[in-house]
Amino acid sequence: MSKITFEKIINADVEKVLSVLTNFENFEKILPEFYSSITVKSIRDESSLVVEHLHLSGNEFVIMAKHFIERPNQHQMRVIGGDIKGSYITESLTPIKGSNSSNSQTKLIVNAEIKIPRGLKDTFKKPDYKNELEKLYQKFIEVIEN
Secondary structure, eight states: OEEEEEEEEEEEOOOHHHHHTTTTGHHHOOOTTTTTEEEEEEEEEEEEEEEEEEEETEEEEEEEEEEETTTTEEEEEEEEEEETTTTTEEEEOOOOOOOGGGGGGEEEEEEEEOOOGGOOOSSSSOOOOOHHHHHHHHHHHHHHHH
16 A cells, blocks of 8 residues: 655646546546546546546556545545555645736645555565656646646
């Protein structure tokens, strides 16, 4: 189990950040190195069920994830089936107001726990999931800010 926490400042408002982080159908297109396949099974109100092929630290994880959105400030993904069942990622968003609306920024706090089954652990090389998740979110930030 790997517990991970980090923060990022994004040059965009909270609504735009949350919109990109929860547009699952678009992940294959904008982040192909991390998501080789995404299938949205259902969307109901503020929750979604999504089948994902997630690539981290040289491993491909096939997962069933339940996504919960608490507008406007939080998104949580809970892995309910597949290779890393029991894992979660929580994204908390806090607006940082500039002197005018064009200077809006958002503070993103990511808290995650990645549960790796014994069979997927490499005894010679410890996967750096924190670094991989930070790379994933840096790619999200590039999409959001451009």
